[in-house]
Structure formats: C-alpha cells, structure tokens
Amino acid sequence: MTAILDIQDVRKSYGSYAALKGVSLSVNQGEFIALVGPSGCGKTTLLKQIAGFEEPDTGRIAIAGADMAGVPAAKRPTSMVFQKLALFPHMTVAENIGFPLKLRRTDTAEIKKRVGQMIELMQLKGEYLTRYPRQLSGGEQQRVALARSMVSAPKLLLLDEPLSALDVKLKKVLQAELKRLHRSVGVTFVHVTHDLEEAMMLADRICVMRDGAILQLGTPADIYYRPAGSFVSGFIGETNLLPITISERTSSGLIYQAADIVDTDGRIAADLVAGKVAKGPALLMLRPELLRVLPPGETADGAIAAEVTEMFGKGGTVQYRARTPGGQMLVVEIPGTSSLPMRIGDKVRLGFTKKDIYVFGVEA
C-alpha cells in the first residue's frame, strides 16, 4: 500500500502558542482515518495544514507523493467538509454541488451529469436541485455538503467534525452513510472528531491527539484494549485502572505486586505491557465488561475482593460499583441475565483472565 498522505514532523505556532508540536503521520490510499482528541488538541489545526488553509512553520506534508509546500488550497487534491457545512446560501443545491466543477471550467452538460450522479450517490431527491440550502433539513444539507466535496473526485476528503451539530439519531444515520460512502467511492477520508465512539465506528485507524502531539495511532481495537496510557484509556468508555508496582522487568514480561489483587503467578507477558513501562509504579487496566463474578470455590488468573456499593441497570447489562479493602473503586459490567446477580452490600470476588489486562506507565 502506498501512502496517499505523508506528514513529517509538522509544527505550527500561533504567536507563543504551539498548536502542533511535531506531528508525523502516514495515511494509506483508501484508508479512513480519524483524528480524535479534546478541543485544543491540534486536530483541526492539522487538518487546516493538510487542506492548505495554513502553511506549517516547519515540517513537510506530501499528498500522493507531491510536496504541498507553497501549494494553495485551491490547487490541492483535497476537499473539505466543514463543521458548519459552509454551503453557499446564494446558490441552489445544484449550483453548490457543481461549484468546484464550474471553477474547473467543466462544460455545462458534464456538470449537470456529475451533479446528477452525486445526488444519486447521496440519495437526495432530484427536486432538491433547484432549492436553496436553507430550504433543506440538517441531514439533507449534510449530504449536499458531502456531494460538493466529492464531485471533483478529490484524492483526500477532509471532514472537520461535520456531524457534531446533529442530533444523536441523525448522527447515527449519517455515520452509517459515511461508512457506506467510503466503501463505495474508495477515497481516503481524514475525519476529525472529538467523539472517540464515532471514530471507533467509522475509522480503519484512529489517531489520538493531545496538546499538539499524537498520543497513539492504531486500530479501534488497539485504542480500546491496548491504550498507550491512562488518557487514551479514559477517552472512551469506563475503565478500571489499578496501581501496581513492577519489581522486575524483562524482555519476556514483568513481575508485579498489587495490594488488592490475588494473582496466581504475579507475572504478565510482554505483549500485554506498553513498550515504555519500566520498573516501579505502573497501572493495570481492566475494562468493566472483562471482570466477572467468581462463584465460591472457583479461581481465575487473577481475583480481586470487593464489596458492592452501587448498581445501575443498563438494559442488557448491569453495572456495579464495588470497593476493594484498599479503598479502590471498581466498575463491573455483567450481563443482566447473569446467574450470579449481586446486591448492594454483597462481598464478592471479581476474577479476570490474564489476556484481558493491559499495563502502562503512570503518566505525569
């Protein structure tokens, strides 16, 4: 696979504020990549550098092998879907979608044909062509914006949180739509969002950013089960982080002690440990749904004693809060049909399997 987008050590400052502190990223042809992070993490800034609205201070951006330094937005093979959609209010839907083609001096008949194709692709009604954007619903406007961005067949489609303003239900529909679109046109998507769940649903790979730097780049499963640290692990869903002390670190794994954990051997294999972890204090991550209640007498790779303090029904599952003797709060999620229901005040043992855990260092 060839890299359609190659970003090398890009830095960008606004006055004394460093928005990008050396970002490198390589995106493959046809990939759907999501840039995720809290506001101010630099994800939109990075997108602007790719689109060509701004030039990075240092570093290199190449699209399809061509260096983009000095190439204005108008000349880049990219297309952007804006957060506020940025549909031209004085143009009809047809004029909006056809605008990039008109700028490329495409002849009228060809524009008409391509706009028609786009309308079809976006599953918009033909009668919308003569309407103005404000006469359409939010979701329809979204499709028009996508159509306008796709009509010129860009190599890279850049999406700047285009779904953030929509209500949940519509968001879900359009997320599915985006996924379908990506599959059907095969264009590379770079999607900026602050919603990791959305990223998980859509992206082939996710790039988690914070404070102008990339924290982790990986598949949705990597991000979920093998987070690079507590920030990434806490960014989606709930998680249990138990403090441990590593007494020995070898190439094959590590030996650890933890106050509340009764472990069979006290060892963890190297593939369950984040690369940078060394001797000393570290965190052990356990996703709530990977803990289970141990019936009396049964053992597991590891077990934690705790007392149930709260419970919430969540439909298919029930979520419990439990406190260890050391005072650590744990979140446990078990199927609502579990044969071992718990009640508040119950003293239980929570077991886990070794392959379900992950260890990373304590972040500053």
Place this chain on the structure above:
Amino acid sequence: MTKSWYSDLPQYYQRQIKAAGLDEAGLTRRRLLKGMAATAGVAMAGLSSRPSQAASQMTYMCWEGYNDPRIIDPFRKANDVEIAFDLIVDSPGGFAKLQAGASREVDLVSSDMPWITRLGPAGLAQELNPADYADVYATFYDQFKPPFEPLLNEGKTIGVATRWGWVGPCVNTDLTKPEIWKSYDPVFDDANKGKICVMDWGDWPILPMALHAGIDPYQELDQNALEETRKVLRAMFKNTRTLVADLTQAQKGLLDGSLLGCIGAGSYLTSAVRKQGHKNIIAVVPEPKNGLKQGIIWVEATAILKDTDQPELAQKLLKHVVSKESGHVLSLLDSTCNVVTNKAVEALYTPEERDILQADYMWTAWDNSQMHRIAPNIDDMLAIWQEELAAAQ
C-alpha cells in the same frame, strides 16, 4: 490676536480662510444664519410661548444686521420689550412667508423695498402717515423724503427707507481698471473666459444684463425683449467661472484674483472686504448706454404690519431703526457695510469709514442708476435663466 487653528499657516492662507468665512467670526456668523433660518419658526413659537420677563413682546422680520444687539439692546431696555427675530434669507421668500400667515406673528418687517411696497396691495402693511414721521424725515437725504415714489401704493406711504446701495460690477483694482468697467462689455470679452463670477441671487444678475442688452426690465416686456435677455444671459454664462450664492465665496475669489469681476452684486458685496482693509475691491456703476442707465439702486425699507398688536411700539422701533445711532451701526456691520437714508449719520463717519462705504461715490452711482422695483416679467426672466443655465452644461 488670539491663537487659532489657522494662525500658524502662511499669511496668504490666513487671509483666504478669513475671506471664505472659515475663521471663528465667520463660522459663528454662518452657523447663526443657517441655524436661525432653519429654526426661525420654532424659535418664534418658542419665544412667544415662553413666559417672558419683559412687559411686552414683538417679532421683527428682518435681514441679518438689523438684529445687531447694538441696535436692539438699547431699544429693548428703554421700552422693556422682548424682541424675537425672524431672519430673512431671501426677499421673495420672506414675502411668501408673511403671505402664508406669518403676518399675524410679525409686527415689523425690514426687507427689500419692492417687497415692502408690495405689502400694500397684498393688504398686509399698515399705511403710514408721513406727518407722524416728520421728526425722522427731517434728517433724511432729500432723495428719500416723502413723497418717495417707490414706497407709495396708490399714493399711500407703505414704509420708511433705511439702507441702500448700488448694483454694478465688483472688481479688484489690482487686476483690472475701473475705467474698463464703464460698461458691462468685459463680461462678454473672450479674454475673460472663466473669470466672471455671477451672483446666484435670483433677479439681481439678470436685471443688469437686460439693461446691458438695451432692455429696461422694469417695463412690461414683449417676446422680442425676452429673447434679447435670453441671448445676453447665454453669452454671460459662456464666460462664467462660477455662480455664487455665498457672499464670502465671491469676496475671496475677488481677493485672490481667481475672479475678475462679480455680476449681480455691488456695494453690498465689496464694503465688508473694504472694511477689512482691502481697498482694492470696489463696486462701480457703468455709464448710461444709449440713454439707458446701467446701474441699479437697491433700497431696504421698514414697514409695520397691519395685524400688529403693538402699533405704538412698532412705530417706535421703526423710528429707532432709522435713527442716527442705529444707522451708524447698521451701515458698518461686519458682514456688510452700506450707506443709509439718514443724512445725520454721515456726520458720524470717520474718513476711513467714508472710504469703506465709497461715500464720495454714492451720488455718482445714484445718478447713473435705475431705482429697483419688481420687474413685471421677472418670472419669465427667471424661467429663461433656468433654461439657459441647464443648456450651458
């Protein structure tokens, strides 16, 4: 001299600024004029309804100058009367206003004589008994003593003449010689193209041009005579640099030499600059042409309105306005200086003041001039003026 925004500029510009009326005194004057004209109605209403300290109130419609505090204040104190002013900006307008109902408010009016006389047939003026004014007339120049024909309506005296002057070319003697202006010929000289200034003052520039064309505009005119007037106006516009309604603008142009001569004005325009020391600016009257006198004498007069509720006070104020003291003030205002009808005032003039007023020239001017009245065909002539002006573009 106190410091002002222009006092650091070269002398030349300081003179220009003053001439254009952009100095403090000029601005105050201009603002006053504009403000008073705009709010005259409001002010009148306001003044008459305001609970006054004075025993009685009057309204005086007049040209700017007649309201000078040096004239009015002594009268106000002596008679314990509050006086509101309704300043005239043009004579026909003032007349129209009186006709439209202001005559019920106004007690006394000082305006151009033809318009004062016209108050007679319009039924607005109180007829005067000359005998009541014998004390006033005693010191008048003989020319203005009753029976003074221009102020008579069906033999009855309508008003008393106050201030007067002559209309003729106004020139700068540094740039041109008065002898050249013994006729209006220089107005049409190709050499003077773009150097002639025409006052945009209604009939004033039209009448001298008609006289130059050999037409007496004070007679009923036939179509031929009107066509002659049209021709002479068309010829005049050919050489015209600018039409000017603002006195100071014309004065400035004469001073700085951008204008060779002004048509349609006279002593009224030149005297104020002469007072500032520019004795090179003079108003002359051309010599009679084919027996037709080329100059025009204008007279201002004062009349009492029929509807006045203060007949005695109005008469007193009229007599006060033409008195020796008031006449002296009135003839030497900052904005314009003009001779008056009261001969006694002449005794008060210093030689310098006589020079400012061209007093030694006034009877020469009188002898070579027509007495200004309302021209019977003035509306036709004004229409022709508009047409020719539009065509001159």
Place this chain on the structure above:
Amino acid sequence: MADEVPRSWRDPDLLIKALPTVLLQTTCFLAPLVMTFLLTFQRSRNFQLQWSWDLWTWTDVFSKPHYWTILGHTIFMAAATVAICLIIAFPIAYGLATRFKAWENEIKVLITFAFITDATLKIYGWALFLDKNGMANYALSSIGLPPEMVAFLYTDWATLLGMVYSLSAFAIFTLYLSISNIDRSLILAAYDAGAGKFRAHWEVTLPLCKPGIWAGSVLIFLLSVGAFLEPKVLGGGKSPMSAELIRQTFETRVNWPLGAALTLVLMVVSVFIVLLFSRLIGLKRAGLAA
C-alpha cells in the same frame, strides 16, 4: 408559516391595533404628499399663488426640456456617485472586516467623526483646497510642479468629488456590516473548491454582500439625488441638479405649484429607478433581502 392565520380587515381588534400607525402614516406622510399633489394644479402669478385648478404647471413641466435635462443630469451624477462610492468603499470595508480587525474600533470612530462633521464646512473646505490659488495648487507648485495643476473646481468633477466624499461613509458602513457577517468558512470553502482569491471574491464574497451593496446604493442614490450644496459650492452652480432647480423654483421664482410638480417628478423617477434596480439585481431570488 403554517400557523399564520390570515387576518381580515374586518377584524376589529386588528383595526384598533393598526389605527395609530395608520394615523401617523396618513398625517406625516400621505397628507403632505396629497397637498403637494393638489398644489401642482394651481398657478403662480407675480409671486402669488392662484387657485386656478388647471394643468398649466404640468403643461409647463412636460413642454420645457430643460427640466428633464437637469433631471437626467441629476440621475447620471447620482448613479456615478453610487458607483464610485462602492468602488472606494469595498476595499476599505473589506480591510476593516478582515485585515485591520485590531484597529477596527479606532477606524470606525474616525469614519464616524468624518461623517458627522458639518457638511457645509467640509464642502467649503474642499472649495478652498481645490481653488486656483488653493492649498492643493500651492503644495504642488511648491514642489516644483507647474502652477494651477488642480483646475477642476467649478466643474462636474468637483461636484462628484464632493458627493463621493460626503456619502462614501454610507457605503463603507453597509458593506462593512455585510462583509463581517459572512462566515469565514464560506470563503475557505470557495478556496477549497478550487477558487483563487479573485474568483472567491467574485463568486462568494460579492454576492453575499448584495444586501449591503444594495442598502448603501439606495441610501447614496437618494441622498445624491437630493444634493444641492456640492453642485452649488464645488460645481460652481453652473451645472445645477434637481434639488437646486427645485430650490430656485420655490425660493427665487416663488412658484410653489411648479416647485411641487418638479418635486413629485423627482420623487417618482427616483423611486421608479430604485424599484427597477431591485428587480434587476434579483435580491428576492437569492433570498438575501433583509
């Protein structure tokens, strides 16, 4: 809107609510207009109004070409003023709304000041500046240029200069408002779609400024049509515009019926032109009307 109930004039509630507005409009606007209209059927003889109830005035208006010459000249000058004001104001307003955001308030205060200074004063100042022996020529000749280079005082050019100077602030403000209301992402979207700076201006900024351009144009046009000081003081009165013609007719000719007729002609023609242009530029179609 679907919830808008069609209301009838027979609805007494509505009638009562509308009454004050109707009364105000009638007394302050309609009544003077009707009176002006009635006045045109009278005559003026020797500076006196005569209730003749005939068509003398209108016959005069439609038989004398010079009224129309002056009207045509007025419309032309007003249109030229609008065009020049817009050309000057656009870059200024654009700069204000984008480049000079930091000094935005200071610049606005300056423009406002220039705006509210007495118009008479400014126009006389220009006359002084442009005169044969004025400051412009003084400055030019003092740096060695030939004398009297600035020689357009008392021409239509000087009139135009004065009108543009007095009125351009209207265009700056209306355009400024329009431009600063344009979402920045629309411009970016145009770049992104492949438009260069000029094209983005032409296709996006300019059409979206239409309401501002329109508002400024109407204001400037109507004010220009009524201009009298500039043609008088800077134009030297030789090339009078309609307002001066009307003033002359009312004041020096004291011909109120004719003045009233000329006023109505000017009003009708101005309104007609404004309506014609609003149709032409199609504000409605783009749905940009405010």
